[in-house]
Amino acid sequence: MPTRFVATLGDAEHQIEVKELAAHTLRLGIGGRDFEVDVRQVGPSSYSILLERRSFDFDVARDGDEVVVASRRGATRVGLVDAARKRHHGPAAREHAGGRAELKAMMPGRVVNVLVAVGDDVAQHQGLVVVEAMKMENELKSPKAGKIAEIKVKPGQTVEKGELLVVVE
Amino acid sequence: MPTRFVATLGDAEHQIEVKELAAHTLRLGIGGRDFEVDVRQVGPSSYSILLERRSFDFDVARDGDEVVVASRRGATRVGLVDAARKRHHGPAAREHAGGRAELKAMMPGRVVNVLVAVGDDVAQHQGLVVVEAMKMENELKSPKAGKIAEIKVKPGQTVEKGELLVVVE
Amino acid sequence: MFKRILIANRGEIAVRVIRACRDLGIESVAVYSEADRAALHVREADFAVAVGPPPARESYLNIERILDAARATGADAIHPGYGFFSENAGFARAVAAAGITFIGPPPEAIEKMGDKVEARKLMSAAGVPVTPGSPDTLETEDEVRAVAKKVGFPIMLKAAAGGGGKGMRMIENDADLASAVRTVASEAKSSFGDGRFYVEKYLNRPRHIEVQVFADQHGETVHLFERECSIQRRHQKVVEESPSPFITPAMRREMGEVAVRAARAVGYVGAGTIEFLADADRNFYFLEMNTRIQVEHPVTEMVTGIDLVKAQIEVAAGMPLPFKQKDLAQRGWALECRIYAEDPAAGFVPAPGKIETMRLPDGPGVRVDAGVYEGAEVSLFYDPMIAKLVAWGRDRNEAIGRMRRALGEFVVTGALTTNLDFHRWIVEHPRFIAGDFDTNFINQEYRPEAAGQGGDDAHLAALLAAAVMAYRNGHNGAAAAQPTAAAPAAGGVVSPWKILGRLDMLRR
């Protein structure tokens, strides 16, 4: 039984099927076409793949919901979703995403100032939180117009990359 | 309660006591004198140690009964024995070592020829097994005079480094 | 010669100085803040001394702690690196007072060049061309307006105590003048404790070209040719090279002579840099002098063959310069890319974190000066530089080819983002390849969303990788939550059909 996934690359979605044929050999179906690849893990995060005599060598790292793939040609982010899961939860999630937006820290840093309070009405792109990293201050803006539902941080606090700062509804 | 060890460096034995004083801080007793060291593991096999403002950086690997320590200044082998264990088993082991000698492979390779049979009387330095590694053949010699007790390999077989080849009694 | 040198710095420059010490058979002493106990410079040094908490002013900028460390380890000289105490005359004097040699210029030279307005006057008097502008510091909006009328818009308004790209603003026309004056005056006061400012004419398509100078204690002063540093972002250098693809042999000779004159005018000793701005007509003007070793010194080392840090140590020890002007020649071409933990797509915000995997490029013509190692943390507290990647070639074309290859070999993964792809974009850009750029290049040309992320091959690799990762991790490998609708991800639209076409091509 092959496993099915949906990979999101930029705005495009790719249906992917994967089946193990033998040790080191996978059959990949991408958009209904099949390819056999020879896969070797050559380091903790490094893989060597041969596909039709072509050599691909890359390192992978997870970053939240995405996989960051770094190769000679550059780094690319791929969103990855289990196909079955997407079918069931996709639409609901989208609605949910439409009604609620999360502001997350784009880099590790220190919260210098919180510019809004819970219950405030905010416009899209209105500044919500000021975060300092190294010697620079960055004003993080609201992803959508709405009302402030939650504020998860306070001034002086250190935040990690991807940490939830504010929820707008 | 400090832990005690005996470290063998060349022909010399060093009594070593180790006690953890705090995270990253160990008290080492060497030959009855005490030193505080700050220890950080900086990689899977890499350590940084500060001792009296002196910086030591090394990689360690186990090789059989020894620890190979590689630093800027070169690689050094240290034998390491639990002090209590040494007290109990040391003499017996030594007698044992006197009565029986093991010929082990010094490198990975292929057995080309076995020059003796079980029961043969052999002189010290008599050739016992021929092992080929890369394009070179190496005749491995008997560590002592005695009788062949066991032969663990046969021609054509691949052997790993340290693998037991022949036992002489 | 010194027996033991303390390096009052961290990161790649501390490692660079340790290497020079080791090449010379001199012992090295690292200092470290609490955040840096496991930093590369601590691991590489012969000695290491803790000097305080993570914030630089409590550790790397704590004079007493640094001097205590030097005394405790018996260091007979201190190398300041760049940044931190490197252009601080007070520190240089305190080191000397402690009976320790400061590896750098005399404090008087640091001071004279530190005040940008005084330096302009001094250079003008020494026959060094300076940009048209205000002869002295200004204090009011009207004074600025009067100078602008004389030299013409656009103008640069700069803090007198500034330097290194901080405390300055371009003014395009009279309407912007009032607010710019207020901002710069306030920034200057808060950043440098000195609210004075001055005006320089803003040059047309300015190129930043600087000349490396070197002087010993015996009156010998030479230059080691130029570095072109016009690829900048907000006045911060990003890519440097030597030679400059812009200047002519005559201009090179003249700039070298002027630079030596400038250094002599302040009684300079050691390694220093005279920075110039050149306009499109190849007029050049004194910008400022950096009285220290610079980040970009390796490109000069690659083309001249001189070890500048080693020469700094030798000159500080009183030895004559190990080379004369006639011994110096440029051979080939060198480029340097500054590899940072920063996110170009998010306005270049610092993006530090732990390095999980790091593989450095190598092979012919490639040099890496790194300040971190696999498993190390790029710290939030300091400059997020990972490494300087330098490529040399017999000509600019060969150097660019090698840089492109080296950027491809350079792997960094972990909870951080790097500007490697940004550098790949630069070295592929037709204007960069043609040498046709000025300090506005990045501003004019870089659009994160258009810069793409590696093209079709990278996308295909990404799909393969995603498939393998997903399979390997089973269903746990897929994101547990909803699809990340917000993710802008791989810039631009990627057609699945284009990638499938690519796959088909491979089958041919």
Place this chain on the structure above:
Amino acid sequence: MFKRILIANRGEIAVRVIRACRDLGIESVAVYSEADRAALHVREADFAVAVGPPPARESYLNIERILDAARATGADAIHPGYGFFSENAGFARAVAAAGITFIGPPPEAIEKMGDKVEARKLMSAAGVPVTPGSPDTLETEDEVRAVAKKVGFPIMLKAAAGGGGKGMRMIENDADLASAVRTVASEAKSSFGDGRFYVEKYLNRPRHIEVQVFADQHGETVHLFERECSIQRRHQKVVEESPSPFITPAMRREMGEVAVRAARAVGYVGAGTIEFLADADRNFYFLEMNTRIQVEHPVTEMVTGIDLVKAQIEVAAGMPLPFKQKDLAQRGWALECRIYAEDPAAGFVPAPGKIETMRLPDGPGVRVDAGVYEGAEVSLFYDPMIAKLVAWGRDRNEAIGRMRRALGEFVVTGALTTNLDFHRWIVEHPRFIAGDFDTNFINQEYRPEAAGQGGDDAHLAALLAAAVMAYRNGHNGAAAAQPTAAAPAAGGVVSPWKILGRLDMLRR
């Protein structure tokens, strides 16, 4: 120019050629045996094709499989590297017959230089000095005795079809003659399928000095100066350098001219090396020509600035040499250490295995051409080379200082042994530092038990490491079995009191 080049090799030289391809914008095709699926050259290449089982004759030396791989990937040229097919005229002809360009000299030149006795005759006729010896091949003991009488003992007896240090024996006096003749004849027959041999006079304190030559298809032939390769072990080079610390400028000029004459005499095209032996009186004699790129080519690249592999590709594509003799100059000094997985203390037996940790040196003047990576297996099937470590400096002293530092930074751990410490011993040796050595240096000077293992500091570090490891692993960290009475371990007696003294010193 070529679109896609197949590299009929593995290890560091395959990676080196891939890098040259990438610098030129040419795609690369790796071939690999079953043992090499995860090897570095496969990871680095654009394409990779399996060519057979691990033994070289079934994969890397299988002409048909290599040509199939080239056809399947559309490669328009093949680079043979060194070893394997690099000096095989039959392979060169088969490649050409398949309509693919062989990146190397014409097969006729390979053949002429491949027969060592014919080459001697040819060189002699071209006015190239050859060692006194037999003018032709010999077949009997008496013939050898007659030549020995003429030129005087000691003599070298060599297989006519040999080369690269194989199939040769030194004969000191008449008593050794008979058995030596029997052995060489038998070795020659079994190794090369050709039992003929010849005699050369054995030189007094011979130094191995070779000249790099380069010729294009348009009649231009130049030399790129000399390499000194006298640090050898059983006729295998260990450390190489350029320039030679031995020869004079006049001798350098003469050797260069003679080398160009030698290359012209066989209609040479591409990169080649004329090897000479020089005696203590600075007479030099033709030894053999290597009709391929050599392991030690990077030292020439470092001092001349020429990318030799790139030039090989350009010349094979029909381009004129990108440099003339007058463009070539030596700048500074370069050394190369060949880092192998071998155990110097056990007679240099190969000691391959998996690499657990690998950190490569870097920084000013250091280049590493590696064929493996952290996590890779150094294979039992092939040459156990890990990397070539190259250091450049403005003079020999600076180059040695940097090499010493780089050897210190080089970390390899795992189930293998390296010769890093052996190299550390060489670069610290007073005779090496003085340039006072000949091909007998290692034989005369190296005693594993006396070479020590890093001195007091290394021993202290080892004790600290042992203590920490032991503690960290608890009682499991201690060896479970009896004390290893047999372990010769750290060469020589180490007094605990000496180390304690060292510790006390630190407290001062």
